[in-house]
Amino acid sequence: MKKVLLKVLSLVVLLVLVSGCLQSQSAEKATMVVKDLAGREVAVPKNVERVVAAGPGALRIIVYLNATDIVVGVEDFEKQHPGGRPYIIAHPELKELPSIGPGGPGKLPDLEALIELKPDVIFMTYVDAKTAQDIQEKTGIPVVVLSYGELTSFEDEKLFESLELAGKILKKEDRAREVIDFIKSVQGNLLKRTENAESPSVYVGGLGYRGAHGIESTKAKYPPFVVLRAKNVADELGEGHKFIDKEKLLEWDPDYIFIDEGGLKLVLDDYRKNPEFYESLKAVKNGNVYGVLPYNYYSTNIGTAMADAYFIGKVLYPERFEDVDPAQKANEIYEFLVGRPVYEELARQFGGFKKIDLSTEEAENSLPTSP
Structure with missing residues (x-):
């Protein structure tokens, strides 16, 4: 009787372990579909632990969201020209990360470097839908396009949408809202002062x-x-x-x-x-x-x-x-x-x-x- 009970308990433990493993694998593979600023629907992991940001201003948005700890690579531009940009001055550790390509206006990331680094998501700016889709298909990594909009004032809906979208993907929704509210409060203060x-x-x-x-x-x-x-x-x-x-x-x-x-x-x-x-x-x-x-x-x-x-x-x-x-x-x-x-x-x-x-x-x- 004890042997039978022991076998049953062993089987239960095994099933629990297998179930836990399967649930873990399922969680890792779970995705959600988002719409990026290029109008593309992109399936991204629900649990994002590794990201890169390519293109003018892309990394700045990630820094604003307090998500530097999951950045796994940066453009050479960020390493070689650290001056003038508060986000890289404040986070010099980002310059020590592996390269994802030259960076700079109009320059695309190195696809081989992206594949080697295996980020869960690639955030990009100043690329059209076709280019973003091409990079996504060649690397097998979701590409999410962000935008700064026209910025005729500090309040630009495209910028706010980008902060909200990146915040949703990175589970930084509260921080995204804080940044948006901060920008609006500054603009409101300046407009009030000069009324x-x-x-x-x-x-x-x-x-x-x-x-x-x-x-x-x-x-x-x-x-x-x-x-x-x-x-x-x-x-x-x-x-x-x-x-x-x-x-x-x-x-x-x-x-x-x-x-x-x-x-x-x-x-x-x-x-x-x-x-x-x-x-x-x-x-x-x-x-x-x-x-x-x-x-x-x-x-x-x-x-x-x-x-x-x-x-x-x-x-x-x-x-x-x-x-x-x-x-x-x-x-x-x-x-x-x-x-x-x-x-x-x-x-x-x-x-x-x-x-x-x-x-x-x-x-x-x-x-x-x-x-």
């Missing part, structure tokens, strides 16, 4: 766009200006990034000029060649030229755009921003989004928030920016 404000005319030059550019590189509906209700002279050109003729800047002759410090070296080099052009501008003659941190650096630096807005607001509306210390506010923003207050490091690299005298500023002290 019924009379703005001088403004211009931003030196914006990065697939590389570094000089004073002629600008943006209509530049988000920091939009949320500050500032009169951007370039808005008459429509929307988005623009290259202007320098004669157009003379025609506009704005009250204030802000220079994205990613392109400051090129502006200073141009000043040395043609000081008469710059000295004929009202903003230069009146000492109303200011430096802001790089807005575009491997896609839009959302946190930097918000930090720049507080500094610009302090310049344009000093009474309404009397309580704001721009450097401190920048650190608050960076600490929330990327986990570290990195303003001082960015200021060391680019100059930080300051008034610029083109006749005395040293070009070699400003670092050129990448896309």
Whole structure:
């Protein structure tokens, strides 16, 4: 009788173990279908433990979601050009991860590297549906396309959808909501501060766009200006990034000029060649030229755009921003989004928030920016 009972118990234990194994395997293979920002339906694992992010700004979104611990590879661009992007400055450990390809605008990841690293999901930006599907079929790994949208202000539904989608896949829904609410709260605060404000005319030059550019590189509906209700002279050109003729800047002759410090070296080099052009501008003659941190650096630096807005607001509306210390506010923003207050490091690299005298500023002290 004891032998029979022992056999029955052994059989029960065996069945429990087998059942547990099968359930575990089933859980590992369980998937859910999501719709990415390219309109594709993608089956992704319900339990994601390994990811990579390729394309401008893709890794930034993963960092915002506090998911750096499951990133298993990064682009060479992140390793070789760590400056200018708060998310990689705050997480230097990411530079030590294996390579997934060169990175950079228009450059696709290395498929063999992806297959070798075996991520559960590949997050990508700035690729069309066909390219994403091709990578997915060749690697056998789900590819999810994310997007920053147009970003004429900080609130862009495509960006928010991307945060929510990545948050759902990574089980970071609460963090995604926190980030979205934070961005909305910053925008709301800036709009409230500048309600019924009379703005001088403004211009931003030196914006990065697939590389570094000089004073002629600008943006209509530049988000920091939009949320500050500032009169951007370039808005008459429509929307988005623009290259202007320098004669157009003379025609506009704005009250204030802000220079994205990613392109400051090129502006200073141009000043040395043609000081008469710059000295004929009202903003230069009146000492109303200011430096802001790089807005575009491997896609839009959302946190930097918000930090720049507080500094610009302090310049344009000093009474309404009397309580704001721009450097401190920048650190608050960076600490929330990327986990570290990195303003001082960015200021060391680019100059930080300051008034610029083109006749005395040293070009070699400003670092050129990448896309």
